[in-house]
Amino acid sequence: MxxxxxxxxxxxxxxxxxxxxxxxxxxxxxxxxxxxxxxxxxxxxxxxxxxxxxxxxxxxxxxxxxxxxxRGFDPVGFGVEDRAAAEEWASHLDRLGIEHSPVIDATIGWILVFHDPDGTQIRLCSFAEHGIDQTGRKGYGRTADA
Missing domain, CATH: 3.10.180.10 (2,3-Dihydroxybiphenyl 1,2-Dioxygenase, domain 1)
Structure with a gap:
């Protein structure tokens, strides 16, 4: 390949x-x-x-x-380091008056979600993992069967 x-x-x-x-x-x-x-x-x-x-x-x-x-679709997830970086982005968006989600414990790390002027969903996803097992939680990912 x-x-x-x-x-x-x-x-x-x-x-x-x-x-x-x-x-x-x-x-x-x-x-x-x-x-x-x-x-x-x-x-x-x-x-x-x-x-x-x-x-x-x-x-x-x-x-x-x-x-x-x-509109409402998330074509890309931009990477941030960890939860603290996601919180820093939340503060940045607050200063700009841009609505956003809270910092979310996602499938493997943290994410922050907001929308551009057309409603395209922007996700900031952490590279750091939180270690929370989200298996079975509705709407969350799971390990793929090979």
Whole structure:
């Protein structure tokens, strides 16, 4: 099997590029480094960096139909170190006035859930594990049978 190096980019469909760009700048420190104009020269997408994503890019592409289809869906889980980091993010979101879940004891670690302006669910998931056995708990994962 050939090896993957990692995630090159994550692209979110959005209904209003200006609104979403401002939101991702405020929440994640997003900095656009590329713009993607349509055939009429109107910029319909941007891509760039966000603090903590390393070499991976974050992209926003204006596509109202796709954005509506993503509403309530969590296409990616961004990683945080541990519960303390999730709590730090909760405080950051509180300062910005963005509604979010409490820090949740998820299947193997902690998660914090919130939504972008189009309702796409953003999950911050800890790499640290909590050691709680969630087997049999409705809505939680379990070890896959090989």
């Amino acid at each position: 050939p090896r993957l190096r990692g995630i090159h980019h994550v692209k979110f469909p959005v209904s209003d590029l200006a609104v979403s760009r401002a939101w991702y700048e405020k929440v994640f420190g997003f900095e656009a480094t590329l713009e993607f104009p349509d055939e009429d020269g109107v910029v319909r997408g941007v891509a760039g960096t966000a603090k903590g994503l390393g070499e991976s890019f974050l992209g926003l592409r204006e596509n109202p139909d796709a954005a509506a289809g993503f």
